[in-house]
Amino acid sequence: MRARRSCNQFLRSASGGLILTIAVIFILASARVSVGQKSASSFVISNARVFDGEKIITGATVVVSDGKIAAVGPKIATPSDAQIIDATGDTLMPGLIDSHVHIWTRDVLASALAFGVTTELDMFMRWRQAMHWKEQESKGAFDVADFRTAGTCVTSPAGHGTEEGFPIPTINTPEEAAAFVDARIAEGSDYIKIMYNFGDNYSVMSRETMAAVVRAAHKRGKLVLVHIGSYEGAIEAIEAGADGLAHLPHDRPPAKEFGTFVKAHHAFVETTLAIPRFLFGNDGGGDTIVDDPLLAPYLLTSDTGLLKGIAPVKAQVHGMILHHIQQLRNPTPFEIRERESLKGIAPDQYEAFSNAEETLCLLDRAGVPILVGTDAANGATAGALMHAELDTVVKAGLSPVEALTDATSVPAKIFSLNDRGRIAPGLRADLLLVRGDPTVDIGATKDIVAIWKQGVRFDRDAFRESIAQRNEAWRFGRGWWPWSDLRFGGNSKVHVSVTEGGPDHASGTMSIEGNVKSGIAEPFAGVMYFPVGWGFSPVNYSGVKDLSFWARGNGGSYGIS
Structure with missing residues (x-):
C-alpha cells in the first residue's frame, strides 16, 4: 500500500493483515496491558513482612482465594494446590x-x-x-x-x-x-x-x-x-x-x-x-x-x-x-x-x-x-x-x-470502601508487594515486586513494554500510537520501531510489524494518529480538503479508517 503524506514519512509493514488507522476526530484510546483477565486462582504469599493497613505483622502468610483474602497470620495452613510466592525480605501491603x-x-x-x-x-x-x-x-x-x-x-x-x-x-x-x-x-x-x-x-x-x-x-x-x-x-x-x-x-x-x-x-x-x-x-x-x-x-x-x-x-x-x-x-x-x-x-x-x-x-x-x-x-x-x-x-x-x-x-x-484498604480475611485481594521495608524507608514503595487487583496479578512487564512502544512511536511524531484489538478483547499484536531518515529525504521512518489473530469479529493491529497529540480532544477539520501521507507495505491486506 502506498499513499503520499506531506511530511514524507515512511511506514513499512513486515507482516500481513496489518491495519493502519488514522484518527482525526475524538477517539477513545489507552495503553493496553495483557493481564490474563480471568477468575483469580488461589495463591499464598509466605514469609512476608505485612503492613495490614494499620499495623505490622512479621513473618506472615497471606492466603488469597477467588479474589479475596482468605487468611492472614504467622502460622496459617496453606491449600495444597495453591501457588506459593516466597516474599522473604519483602513487604506486603494493601493496594x-x-x-x-x-x-x-x-x-x-x-x-x-x-x-x-x-x-x-x-x-x-x-x-x-x-x-x-x-x-x-x-x-x-x-x-x-x-x-x-x-x-x-x-x-x-x-x-x-x-x-x-x-x-x-x-x-x-x-x-x-x-x-x-x-x-x-x-x-x-x-x-x-x-x-x-x-x-x-x-x-x-x-x-x-x-x-x-x-x-x-x-x-x-x-x-x-x-x-x-x-x-x-x-x-x-x-x-x-x-x-x-x-x-x-x-x-x-x-x-x-x-x-x-x-x-x-x-x-x-x-x-x-x-x-x-x-x-x-x-x-x-x-x-x-x-x-x-x-x-x-x-x-x-x-x-x-x-x-x-x-x-x-x-x-x-x-x-x-x-x-x-x-x-x-x-x-x-x-x-x-x-x-x-x-x-x-x-x-x-x-x-x-x-x-x-x-x-x-x-x-x-x-x-x-x-x-x-x-x-x-x-x-x-x-x-x-x-x-x-x-x-x-x-x-x-x-x-x-x-x-x-x-x-x-x-x-x-x-469513603466507606469497606472491602479494601486493609489486609484482612474477607476483603478484596488488592495487594502491593515491594522489596525492603517501607514502614522504615518510605522510598521502598517504588521498588515493586508485584501488584494484584482482586487477586489477579497485574502484568507489569507487559505494561512496561507497552509504554516503551508508545514512546518509540512518539519518536516518529507527536500523536502516533501503536494500536491493536487487544483493547477490544482480541489478541493481535503490533511492534513499531523508528529510525532516522528514509525515502524521499524523509526525516524519519517508522516500521510496523503486526500479527493479526482471530478472537473478535474484525481483528486488527497497526498505528493510530491523533492530530493534537493525544486522544479525547476534538479537532475541527471543516476547512481541510485533503489529508495526504504515504506508506509502503509488503503485499498484504491493509486498511485505513
Whole structure:
C-alpha cells in the first residue's frame, strides 16, 4: 500500500493483515496491558513482612482465594494446590488509595495500577466517561485501577472548574442547591466536590450557597469535599459543614487552634503536597520522578515532559512564565490550566510551602484524619506522583507508617470502601508487594515486586513494554500510537520501531510489524494518529480538503479508517 503524506514519512509493514488507522476526530484510546483477565486462582504469599493497613505483622502468610483474602497470620495452613510466592525480605501491603486525582483519560487508571495504586478517588471528571468506565469495571477490568468519582464539580459561573475546556453546569444561589445536587447524583457522583475559593481569577459562590449544597448532599447521604485556596476558605468550608478539605491551606502559618477546630468538626484533610513541593520547595521538581530508575521505565514521553515542567519557580521568573503562556495562540488544555494556576499564585506563595508542612503536622497531632492524595490529572503522573506524595508527607513530619495508613485504611474508612484498604480475611485481594521495608524507608514503595487487583496479578512487564512502544512511536511524531484489538478483547499484536531518515529525504521512518489473530469479529493491529497529540480532544477539520501521507507495505491486506 502506498499513499503520499506531506511530511514524507515512511511506514513499512513486515507482516500481513496489518491495519493502519488514522484518527482525526475524538477517539477513545489507552495503553493496553495483557493481564490474563480471568477468575483469580488461589495463591499464598509466605514469609512476608505485612503492613495490614494499620499495623505490622512479621513473618506472615497471606492466603488469597477467588479474589479475596482468605487468611492472614504467622502460622496459617496453606491449600495444597495453591501457588506459593516466597516474599522473604519483602513487604506486603494493601493496594494504595490515591484520595485526590482527576481522571481525564483512561491512562490515568492504567498508570495508577502500574504503580501500585489500586483505587483512585476522582475529584472532578466528565461524568459520561465515569459511567462508561464504571460499566467496564463491573465486568472486570483488571488492567486499570478501580475508582470512585465526584463527577461534575459544584462551582459558580466563571468559577474554578469552568476553565477545563468543556461546558459544565454552574450554581448561582442557595435555592438551586437541592436540584443541583440531585442532578450530580443522577449522573453517578459518589460524593460531592465544591469549588470554593481559588485566588482572584475566578468567581466564588457565596458562603450561603456552599452551606446549602453541603446540607443538600448530607440529606442524600453523600460526603462533601471542598476545594479551598486559602486558610480563611478552609475555616469557612468547615464551618459550613464540609466533611473534608480537598487541599491543605498554605497561604499563611496555621493558628495553634486550627487542628482542634478541624478535629471538633469531624473533618478530614487531603494532602496534595508533592506538586507544591516541586514548585515551591527546595529539593527539586518533577524531574526527580523522571530520573528515578524505579519509575522511569513506566513513564510516557508525553508525561515526562509534563513532569519536567513542574520545576521550582521563583517569584522573579513567575511573570515571565505567565507572560509566555498568555502569548500562546492555541494553548493546550494543560497550558490553559497552567496559565490559570499561575494567575492564581501570589508572590509570597514561593516562600510558603513550609506553611503547608506545618499545617499537616498540626492536624496530625490533633488527630485529624489525613488522606494522601496527589491531585494528579495526567496519564503516567497519576501513579508515579503517589510515591512522591508519600515521600513528601514523610519529609514534612509524618512517620512512614502514618503515611502508609493514610494511603490505605484511612481513606477506605472515610469513603466507606469497606472491602479494601486493609489486609484482612474477607476483603478484596488488592495487594502491593515491594522489596525492603517501607514502614522504615518510605522510598521502598517504588521498588515493586508485584501488584494484584482482586487477586489477579497485574502484568507489569507487559505494561512496561507497552509504554516503551508508545514512546518509540512518539519518536516518529507527536500523536502516533501503536494500536491493536487487544483493547477490544482480541489478541493481535503490533511492534513499531523508528529510525532516522528514509525515502524521499524523509526525516524519519517508522516500521510496523503486526500479527493479526482471530478472537473478535474484525481483528486488527497497526498505528493510530491523533492530530493534537493525544486522544479525547476534538479537532475541527471543516476547512481541510485533503489529508495526504504515504506508506509502503509488503503485499498484504491493509486498511485505513
